[in-house]
Amino acid sequence: MDNAATALTFRAATDADVDVLVALIESAYRGDASRAGWTTEADILDGQRTDPEGVLQVIKSPDSRLLTVERDGRTVACCQLEHRGAHAYFGMFAVSPALQGAGLGKVVIAEAERQAREDWGATEMHMTVISVRGDLIAWYERRGYRRTGEMSPFPYGEERFGVPLRDDLQFELLVKPLV
Numbered sequence: 001m002d003n004a005a006t007a008l009t010f011r012a013a014t015d016a017d018v019d020v021l022v023a024l025i026e027s028a029y030r031g032d033a034s035r036a037g038w039t040t041e042a043d044i045l046d047g048q049r050t051d052p053e054g055v056l057q058v059i060k061s062p063d064s065r066l067l068t069v070e071r072d073g074r075t076v077a078c079c080q081l082e083h084r085g086a087h088a089y090f091g092m093f094a095v096s097p098a099l100q101g102a103g104l105g106k107v108v109i110a111e112a113e114r115q116a117r118e119d120w121g122a123t124e125m126h127m128t129v130i131s132v133r134g135d136l137i138a139w140y141e142r143r144g145y146r147r148t149g150e151m152s153p154f155p156y157g158e159e160r161f162g163v164p165l166r167d168d169l170q171f172e173l174l175v176k177p178l179v
Contacts, residue, residue, distance in 0.1 A: 013067070106143065
């Protein structure tokens with residue numbers, strides 16, 4: 001792929017997208033299929049990454065959107081944007097494993113930041129990343145995010161978020177100014 005932005009369409013997800021988006025998110029993070037890309041969590045979490053109810057909740061929330069990215073009519077990436085006052089929250093980010101490493105993620109996150117800034121006037125983007133995901137955190141740092149050291153607990157015992165394969169998981173808040 002010469003240009004990661006070639007022929008991409010960005011739109012807000014609808015109810016009709018739920019099954020495709022769940023499959024995309026699962027493929028990027030869980031199971032053997034996720035190992036085709038570099039964002040897999042298969043070594044630290046088993047079980048599901050999300051479910052139809054969780055995706056539908058983001059789609060239906062008045063303060064959020066699930067940005068869906070298509071190329072040639074096929075869903076290739078997505079991310080959650082949530083308006084939280086002066087900042088926006090970025091989550092549920094997934095790029096098809098076969099397309100990871102080619103620059104598509106950079107294009108998607110840049111568009112998400114643009115929309116948060118222009119549509120909501122957000123001055124910062126916040127996200128949480130599992131703190132043991134050093135390679136992923138480094139990727140976000142190269143995009144201008146900074147580690148805050150602010151941690152929140154992993155929801156152990158809530159299998160709808162996955163089945164932990166280790167006992168040291170927690171989330172770290174990453175922040176990027178959007179001005």
